[in-house]
Amino acid sequence: MSEHVHRDYLDPGVLARLSALPLDARFPMLGNVSGRHRSPIRGSSLEFSEYRKYVPGDDTRRLDWRAYGRSDRFFIKEFEADTNLRLCLIVDTSGSMQVRGGDLTKLDYARRLAGTLAYLAARQGDAVGLYCAGESFTREIPPKRNAAHLRHVLDQIGSMQATGTTGLAQILHEAAERVRQRALIIIISDLFVPPGELRSGFQHLRFRKHDVAVFHLWEQRELDFAFDRPIRFLDLEGGPPVLADPTVIARQYHRALQEYLRELSQAVRDSEIDYHRVGIEEPYDDVLARFLLARTRGR
Amino acid sequence: MTFLQPILLIALPLVALPILIHLINRQRHRTVVWGAMMFLLDAKRLTRGMARLRHWLIMAMRMLAIGALVFAVARPLASGTLGLTLGGAPDTTIILLDRSASMQEQNVQLGESKRAAALGKLAQLFQSVRRTGRVVLIDSGGNRATAIESPEALLQLPDTAATDGAADVPALLQTAYQYCAANQTGRTDIWICSDLRVSDWLPDDGRWAALREAFGPQEAVRFYLLSYPDIAPSNVSVTVEAVRLVTLDQTTQLLLDVTLRRPAGSGERLAVPLEFVINGARSVATIEMNELEYRLQGHSLTVDAQARSGWGYVELPADANLHDNRYYFAFGDAPERHTVIVTDDIRQAEPWRIAATAPVDPAIQYSAEVSSPAERNSPAWDKASLIVWQAPLPEGEVARQLQQYVEQGRPVVFFPPSPSSTESVSSSWNGFRWGVWTTRPDDEPLQVQSWRGDSDLLQHTLSGAPLPVGKLLVYQYCTLEGAGQPLATLAGGACLLQRCAMGRGACYFCTTLPGTGQSSLLRDGVVFYVMLHRALAIGAATQSDVDQWGAGTSEAREISDWPMLSPLPPDALSSDRALFAGVLQKGERLVALNRPASEDRLDVLTDQQVGQMFQGLSYRQMKEEIGSTSALASEVWRAFVVCMALALVTEAVLCLPPRQTEADR
Numbered sequence: 028m029s030e031h032v033h034r035d036y037l038d039p040g041v042l043a044r045l046s047a048l049p050l051d052a053r054f055p056m057l058g059n060v061s062g063r064h065r066s067p068i069r070g071s072s073l074e075f076s077e078y079r080k081y082v083p084g085d086d087t088r089r090l091d092w093r094a095y096g097r098s099d100r101f102f103i104k105e106f107e108a109d110t111n112l113r114l115c116l117i118v119d120t121s122g123s124m125q126v127r128g129g130d131l132t133k134l135d136y137a138r139r140l141a142g143t144l145a146y147l148a149a150r151q152g153d154a155v156g157l158y159c160a161g162e163s164f165t166r167e168i169p170p171k172r173n174a175a176h177l178r179h180v181l182d183q184i185g186s187m188q189a190t191g192t193t194g195l196a197q198i199l200h201e202a203a204e205r206v207r208q209r210a211l212i213i214i215i216s217d218l219f220v221p222p223g224e225l226r227s228g229f230q231h232l233r234f235r236k237h238d239v240a241v242f243h244l245w246e247q248r249e250l251d252f253a254f255d256r257p258i259r260f261l262d263l264e265g266g267p268p269v270l271a272d273p274t275v276i277a278r279q280y281h282r283a284l285q286e287y288l289r290e291l292s293q294a295v296r297d298s299e300i301d302y303h304r305v306g307i308e309e310p311y312d313d314v315l316a317r318f319l320l321a322r323t324r325g326r
Numbered sequence: 327m328t329f330l331q332p333i334l335l336i337a338l339p340l341v342a343l344p345i346l347i348h349l350i351n352r353q354r355h356r357t358v359v360w361g362a363m364m365f366l367l368d369a370k371r372l373t374r375g376m377a378r379l380r381h382w383l384i385m386a387m388r389m390l391a392i393g394a395l396v397f398a399v400a401r402p403l404a405s406g407t408l409g410l411t412l413g414g415a416p417d418t419t420i421i422l423l424d425r426s427a428s429m430q431e432q433n434v435q436l437g438e439s440k441r442a443a444a445l446g447k448l449a450q451l452f453q454s455v456r457r458t459g460r461v462v463l464i465d466s467g468g469n470r471a472t473a474i475e476s477p478e479a480l481l482q483l484p485d486t487a488a489t490d491g492a493a494d495v496p497a498l499l500q501t502a503y504q505y506c507a508a509n510q511t512g513r514t515d516i517w518i519c520s521d522l523r524v525s526d527w528l529p530d531d532g533r534w535a536a537l538r539e540a541f542g543p544q545e546a547v548r549f550y551l552l553s554y555p556d557i558a559p560s561n562v563s564v565t566v567e568a569v570r571l572v573t574l575d576q577t578t579q580l581l582l583d584v585t586l587r588r589p590a591g592s593g594e595r596l597a598v599p600l601e602f603v604i605n606g607a608r609s610v611a612t613i614e615m616n617e618l619e620y621r622l623q624g625h626s627l628t629v630d631a632q633a634r635s636g637w638g639y640v641e642l643p644a645d646a647n648l649h650d651n652r653y654y655f656a657f658g659d660a661p662e663r664h665t666v667i668v669t670d671d672i673r674q675a676e677p678w679r680i681a682a683t684a685p686v687d688p689a690i691q692y693s694a695e696v697s698s699p700a701e702r703n704s705p706a707w708d709k710a711s712l713i714v715w716q717a718p719l720p721e722g723e724v725a726r727q728l729q730q731y732v733e734q735g736r737p738v739v740f741f742p743p744s745p746s747s748t749e750s751v752s753s754s755w756n757g758f759r760w761g762v763w764t765t766r767p768d769d770e771p772l773q774v775q776s777w778r779g780d781s782d783l784l785q786h787t788l789s790g791a792p793l794p795v796g797k798l799l800v801y802q803y804c805t806l807e808g809a810g811q812p813l814a815t816l817a818g819g820a821c822l823l824q825r826c827a828m829g830r831g832a833c834y835f836c837t838t839l840p841g842t843g844q845s846s847l848l849r850d851g852v853v854f855y856v857m858l859h860r861a862l863a864i865g866a867a868t869q870s871d872v873d874q875w876g877a878g879t880s881e882a883r884e885i886s887d888w889p890m891l892s893p894l895p896p897d898a899l900s901s902d903r904a905l906f907a908g909v910l911q912k913g914e915r916l917v918a919l920n921r922p923a924s925e926d927r928l929d930v931l932t933d934q935q936v937g938q939m940f941q942g943l944s945y946r947q948m949k950e951e952i953g954s955t956s957a958l959a960s961e962v963w964r965a966f967v968v969c970m971a972l973a974l975v976t977e978a979v980l981c982l983p984p985r986q987t988e989a990d991r
C-alpha cells in the first residue's frame with residue numbers, strides 16, 4: 028500500500044533547509060536511548076551539572092580527583108543526561124479540515140506540517156507517532172524511532188481523509204492517557220471546538236508532563252467573513268446547510284469569533300501550550316522555521 | 327384621494343420591488359463549503375431580535391420610498407383639512423343647489439354671492455380632479471335632476487342662477503334618493519350647497535327620518551355639505567306686510583305696512599332711504615333704524631283716484647343681498663267680505679252675524695246674511711267669502727254645491743245642530759257625521775288640551791303671542807265622526823276644531839256652539855272672532871283681484887304662464903318666472919310674487935342639528951366663506967416627495983454600519 032501513496036507533501040528543499048534547525052522540547056524528556064534532549068535524570072553527557080559529596084556506592088570513576096587534591100574531600104562530578112524525544116503528532120481529520128484556502132486544504136496543509144516534522148524528528152533520532160483525530164482516533168501509531176516506522180507514518184499521513192465530525196476534546200483526554208511517557212505532542216487542527224472543552228484536554232496533557240504544541244489552522248475567509256450576498260454554507264461535518272446573509276450577521280459572526288479566540292488564548296496561556304495560529308495561505312516552511320527557531324531559543 | 331395622473335398608479339406594484347430584489351438575492355446565493363459553522367450558528371442566533379427588526383425597517387423604508395414616489399408622480403389631490411373624497415372617484419356626483427334668495431348674500435368687496443362661490447368651488451374641484459362619472463344637478467328652483475356635461479356649465483346654466491324662492495332641502499334629498507334608486511348610481515357623492523338656513527332645511531320635518539332610513543343602507547352614498555352659514559351683518563331686508571287702498575276726502579291713498587329687518591349684531595343706528603315706486607312714480611322715505619326690526623305702519627301714498635288697482639314695489643339701497651332689497655306689491659279694491667250663515671235656528675244666528683260683520687279693517691266692507699237650510703242654493707253663495715253651517719249636514723244637491731264651494735278655495739265652518747233640534751242628525755257629508763251631544767257638569771267644563779298654533783285658524787298672532795284658546799270652557803260638545811286634521815283637542819281627547827282639506831280649500835268642523843250653554847266661545851269672544859275672520863280672509867283672498875304669493879311656491883307655479891309686468895332678471899328663463907319676484911297679470915287679476923317670508927328668518931342650523939339630521943349617514947361639513955381662496959382639493963405631491971425623502975434618509979441611517987466598539991477592533 029505504501030508504494031501507492033504519493034509523498035508530494037514532503038518538499039526536499041524545505042526538508043534540507045529545515046534540517047539545520049533542531050526540533051527541541053521545551054521540557055526535559057524521558058527517552059529510552061541517548062539523544063539530544065535534556066532528561067530529568069543525571070547522565071553522562073558533556074554538559075556539567077553539579078558537584079555532590081561522595082556517598083558509598085557511587086561509581087568511583089566519577090570522583091573528581093582534582094577536587095580531592097585541593098580540598099582533601101571526595102566529590103562526585105555530575106553531568107546532564109541527554110535522551111531521545113517522543114514526538115506524537117495529533118492531526119485533526121474531521122470534515123472541517125476539507126476547507127480550501129488557495130491551493131491547499133487545511134488537511135493538505137496539516138500533511139505538510141506533520142510530514143516535515145516527522146521527518147525532522149526521525150532524522151535527529153527521535154521516535155515519531157501519529158494519531159489521526161476524527162470523531163475518535165481513526166489511526167493510532169505509537170512513537171518508534173526506526174526508519175521503517177517513519178515510512179509507515181509518512182504513508183499514513185499521505186493517506187489521511189478529512190471526514191465526519193470532530194471529537195478533538197475527547198481525543199486529547201485519550202491521548203493524555205495513552206501516551207504514558209513524556210512526549211512532545213503536536214496538535215494540528217482548526218480547533219472548532221468550544222474553548223472550554225479544549226482547556227481541559229490541554230491541562231490533562233500538561234498534567235502528564237507532555238510538551239504540547241498546537242498549530243491552529245485558519246482559512247482567511249473564516250476570519251474575515253467578507254461576503255456581499257447571501258450564501259448557502261455547507262457544513263463539512265455533516266450538519267444541515269445554513270442560508271445566511273453575511274451582511275446581516277457579519278457583526279455577530281465577528282463577535283462570536285473574537286470571543287472564541289479570547290477564550291482560546293486564555294486556555295493556551297493557562298496551560299502553557301506552545302500555540303501557533305496559522306493561516307493556510309502562509310508558506311508552511313516559514314511556519315515551521317519560526318516554530319523550530321522559537322524552540323531552539325527557548326532551550 | 328384622487329389623482330391627476332391615475333394611470334401612473336399602475337406602477338404601484340413597484341412597491342414590491344425591494345421584496346423582489348431581496349428574494350432574487352436570496353435565490354442568487356452561492357454555495358460555500360464552510361468549516362467554522364460554530365461561529366455562523368452563533369451569529370444567526372444573535373441576529374434575531376433588533377438586527378432582524380432593523381432589516382425589516384430598511385425593507386419597509388425602501389418600499390415606502392417607492393410608494394411615495396409613485397404617488398407623487400400620479401399627482402394626488404386632497405382637501406387640506408377634510409380628507410376630501412377619500413377612497414377614489416365616485417360613479418355619480420349629485421349637486422343639490424340651494425338657489426334661495428338668502429344664498430344671494432354676497433361679499434360686497436368681491437361682488438360674489440354664496441351661490442356663485444359654492445358653484446365656483448365645485449367647478450374648480452371637478453376641473454382639477456377630472457371626474458369621469460356622471461354629474462347631476464338638482465336645484466331648489468326646479469327640484470329635478472339634470473345631467474351636467476362639463477364643470478364649466480355649472481356657472482352658466484340657467485338652472486344654477488339665483489331665484490327669489492325658498493329651498494326645500496328635504497325635497498331635494500328625496501329627489502336625489504329617487505334618482506339614485508332609479509339609476510342604480512353605485513358610489514355616489516352628494517354635494518349640498520347651502521347657507522344652512524333653518525327655514526330651508528326644516529330640521530323638524532318628518533321627511534328627515536324617512537331620508538335617513540332610505541339612505542342609511544346605502545353605504546356607497548356620501549354627503550358633503552358645502553355650507554356658507556355666515557350672515558352679513560350689514561344686510562337689511564324689506565317686506566311689505568299689508569297694502570290697503572282707501573279713499574278719504576276725495577283722495578285715494580295707499581296704506582303700506584312695511585317691515586325692515588337686519589341681523590343680530592348690527593346694532594348701530596342706520597339711516598335707510600326707502601324708495602316707493604307705484605305705477606312708475608317714485609318717492610323716498612328715510613327710515614332711522616335703531617333696532618333689529620323696524621315696522622313702518624300705514625305709510626300713506628297718494629295714488630290716482632281713478633286707478634282702482636295697480637302694482638309697485640318698495641326698494642332699499644344695494645347692500646349685501648340684492649334679492650331682499652325689493653318687495654313687490656299689488657293693490658286693488660278689497661272685495662266685500664260676505665258671510666252666509668245657514669242655521670236651523672235663526673234666532674241663534676246673531677252671534678255669528680255680529681262677529682262676521684265687526685270690521686277688522688275699516689277699509690273693507692263686511693256683510694252677513696242668515697238663511698235656513700231649506701233655502702237651497704242661495705244666490706248669495708257666489709259672493710260669500712265664508713259659509714257658516716249650523717244645521718244638520720247637507721245632502722243631495724246642496725251637499726254637492728257646498729263641496730264645489732269648498733274646492734274653489736272658500737271655507738265652510740260647520741257647527742253642530744242645536745241640542746234641542748228635532749231634525750235628524752244622522753245625515754253625513756263627505757264621510758263626516760255629527761254624533762250625540764255630551765254634556766259636562768257646570769262646575770267641570772272641559773278645557774282645550776292642545777291646539778295648533780303654527781298655522782291655520784288658531785295660529786299665533788303676528789307678534790308670536792298665542793290666542794287664548796286654553797282659556798275656553800266647553801260645557802257641551804257634539805261628537806264628530808270622520809277623519810280630518812285636528813286643530814284643537816279637548817281634555818279627554820275629544821276634538822274641538824277639525825280641518826278637512828278639499829280641492830284648493832278646506833272646511834272646518836267646530837264641535838260646540840258659541841252659546842253660553844255650550845261654551846265660552848261667545849263670552850270670551852277673542853278666539854271666536856279671530857277664527858271667523860281668518861276663515862273670512864281665506865275666502866276673500868280667492869275673490870280678490872290682487873294677491874301676494876311667495877316665489878317658487880305651488881300657487882306661483884300655477885300662474886307661471888301669466889305675463890309679467892315687472893322686468894325679469896336677465897339670466898332668468900321666462901318659463902321660470904314663478905321663481906322670481908315680480909308682478910304677474912292676467913285680465914283684471916294682479917299677483918305679486920316675492921321671496922317667501924321664511925327667507926327672512928335668519929336662524930342657521932347648528933352643528934348638532936346637522937349631526938342629528940345626518941345621523942347614521944356618511945357626511946362631511948365644509949364651512950366656507952365667500953371669497954375663500956382655499957380649494958376643495960389641492961395637489962399634495964410635495965407631501966409625498968417629502969415622505970419619500972424621509973424614507974430614504976431613514977433607510978440610509980439604518981444601513982450605516984454599526985459603530986465599532988473597542989472589542990470589535
